[in-house]
Amino acid sequence: MNDNLHQLRCFGCGERISGADARPDFRCARCGDLFEVEYAGWSQRQSFDRPNPGALKWLWRERRSSSETLDQSGVWRFRELLPILDSFGNAVTLREGNTPLYPLIRTAKALGMDQLFAKHQGMNPTGSFKDTGMTAALSVAKERGFEWVACASTGNTSAAMAAYAARAGLRSLVLIPEGKIAWGKLSQAMDYGALTCQLKTDFDGCLRLLTQIVQEAPIYLLNSVNPYRLEGQKTPAFEIAEAFDWTVPDHLIVPGGNLANSSALGKGFRELHELGLVARMPRISVIQAEGANPLVRSFAKNQGTAMEPVEAHTRATAIRIGNPASWRKAARVIQDTGGWCLDVTETEIAIAKAELGAEGLGCEPASAVTLAGLKKLRADGKVAAGETVVLLLTGHTLKDADYTIDFHRGTLLKEQEAAGHEAEIDALRRNAVVMEATPAAVLAALKGSVG
Numbered sequence: 533m534n535d536n537l538h539q540l541r542c543f544g545c546g547e548r549i550s551g552a553d554a555r556p557d558f559r560c561a562r563c564g565d566l567f568e569v570e571y572a573g574w575s576q577r578q579s580f581d582r583p584n585p586g587a588l589k590w591l592w593r594e595r596r597s598s599s600e601t602l603d604q605s606g607v608w609r610f611r612e613l614l615p616i617l618d619s620f621g622n623a624v625t626l627r628e629g630n631t632p633l634y635p636l637i638r639t640a641k642a643l644g645m646d647q648l649f650a651k652h653q654g655m656n657p658t659g660s661f662k663d664t665g666m667t668a669a670l671s672v673a674k675e676r677g678f679e680w681v682a683c684a685s686t687g688n689t690s691a692a693m694a695a696y697a698a699r700a701g702l703r704s705l706v707l708i709p710e711g712k713i714a715w716g717k718l719s720q721a722m723d724y725g726a727l728t729c730q731l732k733t734d735f736d737g738c739l740r741l742l743t744q745i746v747q748e749a750p751i752y753l754l755n756s757v758n759p760y761r762l763e764g765q766k767t768p769a770f771e772i773a774e775a776f777d778w779t780v781p782d783h784l785i786v787p788g789g790n791l792a793n794s795s796a797l798g799k800g801f802r803e804l805h806e807l808g809l810v811a812r813m814p815r816i817s818v819i820q821a822e823g824a825n826p827l828v829r830s831f832a833k834n835q836g837t838a839m840e841p842v843e844a845h846t847r848a849t850a851i852r853i854g855n856p857a858s859w860r861k862a863a864r865v866i867q868d869t870g871g872w873c874l875d876v877t878e879t880e881i882a883i884a885k886a887e888l889g890a891e892g893l894g895c896e897p898a899s900a901v902t903l904a905g906l907k908k909l910r911a912d913g914k915v916a917a918g919e920t921v922v923l924l925l926t927g928h929t930l931k932d933a934d935y936t937i938d939f940h941r942g943t944l945l946k947e948q949e950a951a952g953h954e955a956e957i958d959a960l961r962r963n964a965v966v967m968e969a970t971p972a973a974v975l976a977a978l979k980g981s982v983g
């Protein structure tokens with residue numbers, strides 16, 4: 533570990549420890565809160581350790597045309613801002629990151645906006661944003677000589693962890709809630725050779741159990757309580773800033789589950805700002821599903837200063853989390869950037885997902901909360917027509933094909949959920965039609981569809 537360059541700072545009590553002294557559950561021994569990676573010298577201007585903004589921007593751009601393995605990773609391309617390894621030769625990479633930023637032209641028009649984009653993190657090697665965090669934290673596990681890594685997951689973390697562990701030659705243990713994850717994700721954990729345990733509990737129960745297990749066995753915990761995960765997950769902020777030529781968009785909208793990703797992106801933009809690479813931070817808003825909305829409730833009740841867990845229910849299984857570990861970090865990002873925290877219904881999620889699909893940008897339901905949230909923010913006058921907004925799409929549409937098929941077959945939403953939205957839903961549904969294998973039958977279907 534490169535402890536000369538980084539240390540861990542407790543988010544709750546400010547205690548600083550070296551990376552090597554972190555407990556297996558990554559909780560502070562003094563107050564029980566989570567740690568953040570901190571780099572000495574960055575916050576003090578004129579320090580010799582402080583990276584030079586112009587030189588960094590040039591170097592990172594040059595690396596885009598490099599054939600070196602590390603340069604081809606959209607995470608390690610920015611390695612000057614995540615010096616967490618003793619040797620970058622230990623980095624385990626699947627060429628993650630460098631994901632596309634797509635303009636959403638039709639959706640922008642429908643919302644009366646000029647500048648709307650989707651940063652599609654589902655275009656990562658295992659189909660979700662988790663790859664950016666996994667390349668960072670799993671590389672630390674490898675450098676530290678661990679043989680086993682583990683995570684509790686709603687599916688995507690386990691898929692990413694299993695793949696990166698397999699690449700590194702490590703063994704991986706996955707704890708997932710039985711029956712409550714999408715099949716695409718479960719199949720990935722199996723494909724990449726993880727020991728997969730489906731537990732008769734929810735995500736929060738899986739994480740609680742794993743926290744106990746890592747105290748008793750030499751297993752490296754790769755959930756997002758591990759602060760090195762966030763170092764990788766902050767890099768899409770660098771990609772977004774770079775894509776806008778180091779001006780930042782006005783507003784970034786992110787889904788909220790365990791709330792690490794919003795925390796990581798906030799950290800990324802904060803560091804760019806502190807280092808003088810960008811002039812300001814974007815507003816960062818977090819959207820939760822109505823049935824899994826503990827942070828929304830916390831903002832409504834006490835401005836995000838205390839959070840009560842909820843029993844989580846949503847078809848967007850990736851964010852079916854009632855007791856998010858990183859809620860304090862996410863609350864600070866929302867407060868510091870002037871963002872909002874709101875929730876959206878199951879119907880709003882399903883419609884938003886189909887609208888994104890109709891623009892050729894499939895995503896999983898948890899990602900679609902961002903568009904559903906933006907629609908609400910626009911309706912409430914909280915986003916102006918001229919603002920530049922980026923929606924963070926977190927997972928690929930093929931992760932949860934059942935959800936999409938159920939929507940188009942008309943079996944996803946209950947009658948009372950669809951009530952009042954029938955016309956909108958009917959306009960979006962494209963069910964597959966079964967017919968005789970004759971030109972006449974296909975031509976008749978075509979005529980019906982055009983007419």
Ligand code: F0G
Binds near residue numbers: 660850926927
């Ligand atoms: N979107 C997707 C597709 C996810 O898989 C997750 C989290 C989130 C959003 C929420 O991100 O937790 O950082 O707020 N999935 C985790 C998992 C919990 O186990 O794959 P978050």
